[in-house]
Amino acid sequence: MPSHxxxxxxxxxxxxxxxAPWDFTVWKELxxxxxxxxxxxxxxxxxxxxxxxxxxxxxxxxxxxAITTTTERxxxxxxxxxxxxxxxxxxxxxxxxxxxxxxxxxxxxxIIDILLSENLHPFHIIAQDPSAGWPDADHWIGVAIDPVxxxxxxxxxxxxxxxxxxxxxxxxxxxxxxRTWIVLYNLRDRxxxxxxxxxxxxxxxxxxxxxxxxxxxSECLADLxxxxxxxxxxxxxxxxxxxxxxxxxxxxxxxxxxxxxxxMKDELDTLMIGLGMNIxxxxxxxxxxxxxxxxxxx
Numbered sequence: 001m002p003s004h005x006x007x008x009x010x011x012x013x014x015x016x017x018x019x020a021p022w023d024f025t026v027w028k029e030l031x032x033x034x035x036x037x038x039x040x041x042x043x044x045x046x047x048x049x050x051x052x053x054x055x056x057x058x059x060x061x062x063x064x065x066a067i068t069t070t071t072e073r074x075x076x077x078x079x080x081x082x083x084x085x086x087x088x089x090x091x092x093x094x095x096x097x098x099x100x101x102x103x104x105x106x107x108x109x110x111i112i113d114i115l116l117s118e119n120l121h122p123f124h125i126i127a128q129d130p131s132a133g134w135p136d137a138d139h140w141i142g143v144a145i146d147p148v149x150x151x152x153x154x155x156x157x158x159x160x161x162x163x164x165x166x167x168x169x170x171x172x173x174x175x176x177x178x179r180t181w182i183v184l185y186n187l188r189d190r191x192x193x194x195x196x197x198x199x200x201x202x203x204x205x206x207x208x209x210x211x212x213x214x215x216x217x218s219e220c221l222a223d224l225x226x227x228x229x230x231x232x233x234x235x236x237x238x239x240x241x242x243x244x245x246x247x248x249x250x251x252x253x254x255x256x257x258x259x260x261x262x263x264m265k266d267e268l269d270t271l272m273i274g275l276g277m278n279i280x281x282x283x284x285x286x287x288x289x290x291x292x293x294x295x296x297x298x
Contacts, residue, residue: 003074003175003178003179004074004077004172004175005074005077005078005095005179006098006099006102006175006176006179007077007094007095007098007099008064008073008074008077008078009172009175009176009179010098010172011060011061011064011073011077011094012064012070012073012171012172012175013169013172014037014061015061015064015065016168016169016171016172017166017168017169019036019037020153020157020169021152021153021157021169022036022037023036023156024153024154024156024157025154025156026151026152026153026154026156027152027153027154030105030107030110030152031101031105032047032105033046033047033101037054037057037058038054038057038058046097048097048100049097053093053097055090056089056090056093057090057093057094057097058090059088059090060088060089060090060091060093060094061090061094063076063088064076064077076091077091077095079091079092079095107152107176108179108180108183110151110152111148111151111152111176111177111180112180112184113151114144114147114148114151115144115148115177115180117147118143118144118147120140120143120144121184122134122135122140122181122184122185122188123184123188125140134185134188137178137181141174141177141178141181142174144177145165145170145173145174145177146164146165148173148176148177149165149169149170149173150165152173152176153165153169157169
């Protein structure tokens with residue numbers, strides 16, 4: 001079954017719980033939209049909107065609401081042919097604005113933070129049982145709905161008298177988490193491919209160094225005075241090994257299953273010490289993402 005995009009899920013939420021989430025205090029603070037989507041005064045319009053923008057988006061919302069099935073609403077919210085943009089200008093304006101808002105407000109990252117804190121991040125789940133493969137979103141996202149909804153919207157979004165997200169908000173919050181889950185799935189595929197490429201380069205460089213010398217690591221250590229080993233050569237190999245190690249550590253479920261990373265690094269460190277050089281691993285750039293650089297921006 002097709003699922004909502006972020007902008008269509010927010011449109012659906014707007015009608016499921018009259019005006020939500022734009023009247024929730026926590027969401028207002030997070031997004032900077034303090035007066036709802038369609039205030040009477042122009043100066044209260046969301047950042048980047050003109051009155052015409054509001055008219056176009058409001059018209060799109062009305063057309064969305066008039067559609068009776070979820071499948072057709074999802075289809076309508078998707079970008080159509082170029083001529084269709086002229087017929088429904090509010091659709092593109094809404095999608096583009098929500099996409100920018102999502103990025104600027106770091107909403108995707110907040111959802112990831114909750115998945116991490118609740119031990120529901122798919123990378124953690126895989127680490128617990130690598131043989132099970134990518135975790136089925138339907139088995140896990142339901143557990144994340146309440147903490148994610150509360151983090152994004154605050155207690156205003158709770159069901160009256162119960163510390164639980166309002167029932168009418170749950171389907172669309174689930175869709176928002178689903179979008180993050182998809183992003184992480186795509187990230188995992190790309191990063192695992194990169195990890196394998198880095199591993200190949202590191203192993204090739206490491207083994208190539210010894211092949212060039214025709215010596216085992218022990219023989220290299222005993223033969224340091226022959227001048228065959230150089231700090232530059234070993235440092236070059238170490239750089240490749242550490243690039244592999246840094247990425248592998250960022251993905252717990254992929255980390256060094258055969259123990260090769262630490263084995264190579266230990267031998268290279270020993271060789272460097274034997275050459276009288278202090279070990280300096282490649283400087284790790286500050287991560288754009290928390291928890292071992294494991295995530296891409298949305």
